Every structure is written in structure tokens, then in C-alpha cells.
Amino acid sequence: MAGGAVALGSSLAGLAGKSQTIPARAQKNGMSYRRLGRTDILVSEISLGSSPLPDPNLLRALVDRGVNYIDTSHNYENGNSERQIGRLLKDVGRDKVRVATKFHVTARDTAASIAASVHGSLSRLATDTIDVLSIHGADSAGVLVDERVLSAYEQLKKEGAYRFRGLSCHANHDEVVRKAVDCGLYDMVQVGYNVFDIQETSVEVETYADYLGSSGLRGLLALAHSRDVGIIAMKTLKVGGRRQNLEKYQTGSASIFRAMLKWVLEDSRVASAVTEILNERQMEEDLGASGARLTGAEARTLARFVRENGQDYCHGCARCRRACPSGVATTEILHALAYEESYGKRGRARAAYAALGPGETVSACRDCGACEKACPYGVAVRSRIREAGRLLA
Numbered sequence: 001m002a003g004g005a006v007a008l009g010s011s012l013a014g015l016a017g018k019s020q021t022i023p024a025r026a027q028k029n030g031m032s033y034r035r036l037g038r039t040d041i042l043v044s045e046i047s048l049g050s051s052p053l054p055d056p057n058l059l060r061a062l063v064d065r066g067v068n069y070i071d072t073s074h075n076y077e078n079g080n081s082e083r084q085i086g087r088l089l090k091d092v093g094r095d096k097v098r099v100a101t102k103f104h105v106t107a108r109d110t111a112a113s114i115a116a117s118v119h120g121s122l123s124r125l126a127t128d129t130i131d132v133l134s135i136h137g138a139d140s141a142g143v144l145v146d147e148r149v150l151s152a153y154e155q156l157k158k159e160g161a162y163r164f165r166g167l168s169c170h171a172n173h174d175e176v177v178r179k180a181v182d183c184g185l186y187d188m189v190q191v192g193y194n195v196f197d198i199q200e201t202s203v204e205v206e207t208y209a210d211y212l213g214s215s216g217l218r219g220l221l222a223l224a225h226s227r228d229v230g231i232i233a234m235k236t237l238k239v240g241g242r243r244q245n246l247e248k249y250q251t252g253s254a255s256i257f258r259a260m261l262k263w264v265l266e267d268s269r270v271a272s273a274v275t276e277i278l279n280e281r282q283m284e285e286d287l288g289a290s291g292a293r294l295t296g297a298e299a300r301t302l303a304r305f306v307r308e309n310g311q312d313y314c315h316g317c318a319r320c321r322r323a324c325p326s327g328v329a330t331t332e333i334l335h336a337l338a339y340e341e342s343y344g345k346r347g348r349a350r351a352a353y354a355a356l357g358p359g360e361t362v363s364a365c366r367d368c369g370a371c372e373k374a375c376p377y378g379v380a381v382r383s384r385i386r387e388a389g390r391l392l393a
Contacts, residue, residue: 031066032291034271037230039164039187041098041131043069045265045290047232047272051076051348053084054278056091062277063092065287071190071232071274073102073136074121086126099125100190100232102136102168105143114152118161132188133162139172139318141179144186153185164188168234171316171331177220181227189224192235193217193270195263195302196313217315225269233264236273251301257282259298261289312384313377314338320381323374329360330371330381337388353392362389 022040026033033042047069053059070088072081082101089097103117118133133156138144144167156162166188169176173191180186197217224231237260249256264273277283314334321331332352339349353361362385371381 027291029066030290031287033066033068035230036132036188036232036271037224038228039132039230041069041164041230043098043232043272045272046261046286047071047274049234049274049276050081050085051276051345052278053077053081056084056087058277058280058283059084059088060091061280062283062287063088063096065283066290067287068096069098069100069232069272071100071234074117074124075104075136079120079124082121082124086124089125089127094127098131099127100132100134100166100188101125101130102134104136105138105146105149109148111148111151111155114148115155118152118156122161129160130162132164132166134166134168134188134190136168138167138169138176138180141175144176144179145183150185166190166230166232170335171321172318173217173220173316177224181224181229184227186229188230188232190232190234190274191217191220192316193221193233193264193267194236195260196306196310196315198303198306221267221269231270232272232274233267233270234274236261236264236275246305249301249305251295251298254288254298255285256301256305257285258289258292259294259302261286262292262294262298263302265289266294310377312379314379314384315377317376319374319376320371320379323370324365325368325370326364326366327359328362328364328371328385329356330385332356332360333362333385333388334379334381336392337384340388340391350392353388361393362386 022035022042024035026042032045034045035041036043044067046067048062048067048071050070050072054062070085072085074082076082085099089099101121103114103121105114118130121130122128133153135143135149143149153165164187165185167176167180167186168190170192177189177191180189221231237257246256251259261273261275264270273289275286277286314331316331316335318331321329324330333356336349336352339345339352365382365385367382369382372379375381
């Protein structure tokens with residue numbers, strides 16, 4: 001099994017000569033693989049998030065089962081995520097795993113400081129080249145063409161520090177993803193995409209007539225795919241690492257988590273679904289989604305789950321933030337709250353809330369309701385941000 005995975009990686013995952021045709025899909029020993037856009041990397045349909053990573057034995061088992069794409073960042077687990085991946089690469093061989101890592105861009109950064117961050121990642125990963133180097137949490141079109149970012153990318157490319165450019169986006173998807181595609185500088189986009197994107201909206205927004213639902217994100221995926229920009233889906237399981245008991249949403253012997261991943265992978269534009277896998281049960285649940293079709297019964301269960309749990313889910317469109325006359329960072333606050341409530345990551349949630357400016361926190365809210373009028377999904381934004389302030393301030 002492990003030998004098959006490495007053979008697939010070596011011969012097809014972006015390392016083949018130009019004369020070879022890379023297939024859109026492949027299958028090997030129970031794992032299905034999809035082409036990551038114009039990178040020509042074949043990535044496992046289930047890929048691994050790394051905040052946190054599982055213990056080394058389970059991590060090795062996941063690679064042996066065919067998982068060949070790991071998503072990380074310079075700041076995950078204070079850099080220890082990258083260090084653990086570096087030890088894995090030494091153990092299993094560099095050609096068996098495609099590594100994507102990220103850097104942040106702040107107002108204080110320069111091209112040199114961005115490059116230094118990436119050099120630190122290379123050192124921790126114990127590799128000469130990162131497969132996909134991404135901007136972490138791009139939330140505006142401007143950061144994609146920021147001269148500091150482009151200069152750092154150019155310098156690092158000359159050094160051979162990375163192969164392809166990407167970005168992750170948690171909010172303001174319409175602006176960010178469209179710019180990433182239109183500017184032609186990015187080979188991959190990583191966006192939150194999950195079963196809550198079937199939600200009907202409470203106000204008129206751009207919609208797409210297909211069974212996956214009405215989320216505007218669907219059109220952005222179509223746009224990226226049309227320009228051969230690879231798509232990685234993150235935030236695929238709303239309940240994340242905490243995995244609270246959701247047995248009432250089980251369909252037959254299949255858990256809701258497997259059904260959620262199958263739903264994401266029903267979209268042929270998505271190359272891979274990122275999920276955190278921390279124990280053997282989760283490994284079997286999640287890997288079982290690869291190559292499997294969503295059943296009608298599972299689709300009905302997911303629709304019920306969304307109907308009963310979707311009112312508090314923020315899609316990250318940032319319409320509420322743009323509508324706020326006080327400048328409250330509503331989207332970022334709801335994102336931090338999700339880390340606390342859905343993923344059980346209190347430290348990360350509190351750090352995200354603490355990073356907001358004094359005029360961006362819930363204390364600046366005038367309770368005018370403009371945010372809720374702007375939200376196309378009917379989220380009770382005011383009560384949700386007040387809950388975040390209570391839990392995280």
C-alpha cells in the first residue's frame with residue numbers, strides 16, 4: 001500500500017515530464033486522487049490539516065493509507081506542526097507527501113520579513129522546496145498584489161523555495177477569490193466549503209441552479225475551475241476537532257462526518273477536502289469518504305442537519321462587517337467564536353479575539369442591527385458577537 005502511494009506520487013504528482021498527460025483523477029489502493037488544477041499535482045481526496053496533527057504513529061498510518069497532501073502554516077502549534085511534518089518527511093521519504101504551508105502578511109511586514117518567515121518554514125520542514133506556498137487568511141484583493149508579497153514570492157522562487165503559489169481565504173471570498181483568479185498569479189485557492197453551503201439565503205444574492213444549493217461560493221469555485229486554478233476545501237466539518245455526539249444524524253452505519261466529506265467531494269471542482277484526523281476512528285470515518293458517492297438518505301440527513309443547526313453558522317461573506325457603521329470586526333469575531341464552539345480550540349479563539357483593535361471588538365457595537373439586515377443567511381449577528389465577547393474577552 002505504501003509502495004503504491006509513493007509510486008503514484010513520484011510518477012504523476014507534478015513531477016512527470018511535459019510530454020506526459022496528467023489524469024484528472026486516479027485511484028490507488030483504496031484512495032482516490034484528483035488533479036490540483038494547473039499544478040498537475042495529484043492530491044488525495046482526503047488531505048490532512050495540521051492544527052493539531054495526530055501522534056506520529058497515526059500520522060505515518062495516514063500516509064501509508066494514501067493521504068499525500070498535508071496543509072500547515074508557520075504558526076500552527078508554535079511551529080511544531082511544521083517540525084513534526086519535517087520528521088515525517090525524513091521517515092517516509094520526501095516524494096511521498098506534498099506539503100502546503102503558509103505565511104501571514106501584516107502591516108509591519110516587508111518582503112524580507114515574509115521571505116524570512118518562509119525560510120523558517122523550510123528549516124522546520126527540513127526540506128528544500130515547499131510544494132504550495134500560500135498567503136494565510138487573505139481577506140482583501142489588495143494583499144494578493146501587494147508589492148511586498150510579490151517581491152517575496154519572486155525572491156523565493158529564484159531560490160527554489162516553492163513550486164506553486166496559493167492562498168487561504170476565511171472571509172470576503174467574492175473579492176479575494178475573483179482577484180486571485182483574474183490576476184493569474186495564484187495556482188491554488190483554499191476556501192471554507194462545507195454542507196452549510198446548501199443553505200437558502202434570506203435575502204437575494206447571486207445563486208446557482210444546481211442541487212448543491214445557493215451559496216455564492218459555488219460560483220467562485222466554477223470561476224476558479226474554469227481558469228484551471230486548483231481548489232482545496234477547508235472547514236469541511238463544522239464541528240471540527242471537538243466532534244461532539246451527533247448520533248441522531250447518523251445514516252445507517254455512516255456517520256455524519258463521512259457524509260459531510262462525501263458532500264464536499266461530490267463537487268468535481270474540488271481537488272481535496274482538508275480535515276483534522278486525531279484518532280483511528282476519525283481516520284476510518286474520513287478515509288471512507290474517498291471514492292464514495294453520497295446516498296439519497298445521507299443527502300436528506302444533511303439537509304435536516306443544516307436546517308436544524310444552520311442559523312448560527314457564519315459563511316464568511318463579510319457583508320455584515322462592511323455594513324457595520326461602527327467598524328466592528330463581526331466576521332473575524334464570528335470566526336474566533338467558531339474556533340471556541342465548533343472546534344474546541346479555546347487558545348486559538350482567544351488569541352484571534354485579542355488580536356482585534358479596540359474599535360473592532362463587541363464593545364464598539366451600537367446594537368443598530370445593520371449587520372443582521374446585511375446577512376443573507378439570517379444569522380443573529382448581534383447576539384453571536386456578544387456571546388463571543390463573553391467567552392473570549
